[in-house]
Amino acid sequence: MAHKIRVLIAKPGLDGHDRGAKIVARALRDAGMEVIYTGLHQTANMIVEAAIQEDVDVIGLSLLSGAHMTLFIDVSDLLKKKEIDDILIVGGGIIPEEDVPKLKKAGISGVFGPGTPCEEIIDFIKKNVKR
Amino acid sequence: MNDISSKVLKGDPRAIARLITLAEDNNPIATKAMKKLHPHTGHAHVIGITGVMGSGKSTLISELTRIYRKKGKTVGILAIDPTSPFSGGALLGDRIRMMELAMDEGVFIRSLGTRGMLGGLASAVYDVVEIFDASGKDIIFVETVGVGQAEVDVIKIADTTLVIIVPGLGDSIQTLKAGIMEIADIYAVNKADRAGVNQTVAEVQSLVEITCSDKERKTPILETIAKEKKGIVELVDEIDKHKKLLEKTKKLEPHRRKRYQAELIEIIRKRLMNFVFDESTFKEKVEPLIDKIANKKLDPYTAAEEILSRILK
Numbered sequence: 001m002a003h004k005i006r007v008l009i010a011k012p013g014l015d016g017h018d019r020g021a022k023i024v025a026r027a028l029r030d031a032g033m034e035v036i037y038t039g040l041h042q043t044a045n046m047i048v049e050a051a052i053q054e055d056v057d058v059i060g061l062s063l064l065s066g067a068h069m070t071l072f073i074d075v076s077d078l079l080k081k082k083e084i085d086d087i088l089i090v091g092g093g094i095i096p097e098e099d100v101p102k103l104k105k106a107g108i109s110g111v112f113g114p115g116t117p118c119e120e121i122i123d124f125i126k127k128n129v130k131r
Numbered sequence: 132m133n134d135i136s137s138k139v140l141k142g143d144p145r146a147i148a149r150l151i152t153l154a155e156d157n158n159p160i161a162t163k164a165m166k167k168l169h170p171h172t173g174h175a176h177v178i179g180i181t182g183v184m185g186s187g188k189s190t191l192i193s194e195l196t197r198i199y200r201k202k203g204k205t206v207g208i209l210a211i212d213p214t215s216p217f218s219g220g221a222l223l224g225d226r227i228r229m230m231e232l233a234m235d236e237g238v239f240i241r242s243l244g245t246r247g248m249l250g251g252l253a254s255a256v257y258d259v260v261e262i263f264d265a266s267g268k269d270i271i272f273v274e275t276v277g278v279g280q281a282e283v284d285v286i287k288i289a290d291t292t293l294v295i296i297v298p299g300l301g302d303s304i305q306t307l308k309a310g311i312m313e314i315a316d317i318y319a320v321n322k323a324d325r326a327g328v329n330q331t332v333a334e335v336q337s338l339v340e341i342t343c344s345d346k347e348r349k350t351p352i353l354e355t356i357a358k359e360k361k362g363i364v365e366l367v368d369e370i371d372k373h374k375k376l377l378e379k380t381k382k383l384e385p386h387r388r389k390r391y392q393a394e395l396i397e398i399i400r401k402r403l404m405n406f407v408f409d410e411s412t413f414k415e416k417v418e419p420l421i422d423k424i425a426n427k428k429l430d431p432y433t434a435a436e437e438i439l440s441r442i443l444k
Contacts, residue, residue: 003156004219004246034244037228046233050226053240055148084145084434 005033005129007058010047011040012071020092020114027118028125029058044074049081051087057129060107061091064103068103073114076107086130090121135162140171142266145238151241153405154258157401165258168265173387175207175264176374177271179289181251181311186295187321189228190270190357196232197360198367199270205237207263210274211253214244221245225274225365239263251275251282254401257394260288266285278311286314287393290386291373293366295319296335298327315350317369323362348376406442416441 009025011018017042025035036054037112038047053061057077072091079087089112091103100111110124138146153161180188182345189210196206203265210225221244232238243253252275253259263271274287286292294315318335320328332352339350351369355362377383407417420437423429 004244006152025222028214032219034214034223034242036223036226036242039230042230046230049233050240052145053148054226054242055145080395096410102424105223125367 002111003131005058006036006054006056006127007033007060007125008036008038008047008051008054009057009060009062009082010038010042010050011062012042012047012075013063013065013067015039015063015065015067016040017064018062020064021060024060024062024092024118025120027120028122029039031122031126033125044071044078047075048078048082048084051086052082056087058125059126061093062088063091063093063095067096068093069099072103072108073106080107088125088130090124092116092121132334135160136167136265139164139168139246139262139266147262148241148268150262151259154262155243155246155253155255157405161258165261167196168261171260172264175260175268176370177260177264177273177277177288177290177390179273179285179292179371181275181278181282181285181292181314182321183297183300184294186277186297187355187357188277188295189225191295191319191321191363191366192274192354193229193231194357194360194363195272195367195370196229196270197237198363200223200235200237202234202336202367204266204269204308206239207259207266207268207271208232208238208240208274209253209259209263209272210240210242211240211245211251211256211276213276214246216247217218219246238380239268245276249282250284251278252284252288254397256288257390257397281343283311283314288390290377290383291370292316293370296331297322298325298331300331302305315365316373318350318352318353319366320352321355321357324356324359328354380415403442407438 005049007028009021011021025037028035038050061075063071068091076089089108092112095111095113103111109128112121135146135150139150150161150164169270180189180192185313192208199206212221212223212225215222223242223244226240226242229240244400246254248254260271273285273288292314296309296318320332335352353366353369355366377386420434424434426432
């Protein structure tokens with residue numbers, strides 16, 4: 001049987017707005033993926049620990065508070081520290097244009113702002129999963 | 132990948148996680164590893180948790196785990212949610228209620244989609260229980276999907292089965308009688324701060340009194356409020372008591388034999404289905420038969436016999 005893409009959707013830090021995360025979770029589910037939703041107020045450590053136990057192919061981070069440069073990069077750094085290189089990281093939320101290249105350089109492979117069609121995210125994940 | 136089973140035996144979380152994925156994907160590497168793990172299993176107490184959706188299964192497991200951790204036990208949690216029959220996707224949300232346990236190294240939580248299995252369990256559930264067991268977990272919780280009436284497969288895998296009920300379902304408890312109301316080793320009436328709890332407890336009590344065939348033991352009914360951590364210690368005591376009783380009355384071994392029987396059947400079922408429904412075989416061998424059935428040149432029974440005779444050869 002083919003491998004089913006597993007995605008962890010997480011909201012790091014102090015941000016209670018999870019409508020976007022839920023919409024994306026639902027869209028990925030409808031695209032045939034298994035989506036694990038961890039809920040609000042996660043630390044980078046909690047997210048990485050959950051990603052390991054759930055053996056996900058993708059971590060999707062959602063943040064609208066403006067702390068993405070710290071919290072997204074914390075997750076990416078922690079994965080590197082644990083020598084995990086087969087998980088794709090994507091992020092979304094209110095992210096200024098000038099931050100996008102920096103995030104990509106830090107290992108957040110896909111960054112999706114408001115208004116992104118769900119199909120674009122699905123395609124990106126399908127094309128870029130690492131196993 | 133060769134030594135994934137030895138890593139699992141040492142309790143390596145990444146190996147445990149990866150082997151579960153391989154087992155879910157029916158990967159031959161998993162089959163090889165599972166064969167090596169089996170002799171190292173049998174130590175864990177497998178506790179099944181079932182109940183209607185929204186009854187508090189995940190929250191209750193989170194609280195039970197907290198108590199078991201205080202007792203120094205390690206815990207594996209297997210939380211099952213439904214896979215969509217339409218898209219094949221799933222939204223696995225049980226973990227949300229267990230985030231308090233996220234950073235505890237003695238706890239391993241894994242969410243599974245049912246992936247086509249009926250009966251309230253996931254297709255890889257037997258493998259995951261064996262993997263957790265071999266990795267040294269003392270306690271394994273198997274949380275079923277939110278069940279209706281007939282999803283009772285959890286008793287095949289659990290040493291102890293907990294049925295969670297909530298007040299306010301009113302008369303529906305009557306309709307539950309024939310299905311999940313027959314499988315409980317322990318009842319927990321959760322959300323016991325809600326109106327109608329006395330009536331619910333009374334209804335279950337009368338049910339227990341009528342149907343109790345086990346003379347050594349009346350199925351206990353406990354009130355819990357998982358969110359407020361109430362009634363949890365008492366529930367753990369009852370779970371432990373049940374395990375001890377199984378051991379004392381020498382019922383644990385025959386009980387587990389039934390698990391192995393169910394597991395064996397499941398493996399054979401999966402292999403047969405793969406054999407028949409493997410994409411190329413299906414196109415070449417099965418579809419022509421379906422054509423014939425549609426054209427009334429063949430009946431479905433003869434077609435089935437033809438396929439089966441090919442397998443049995």
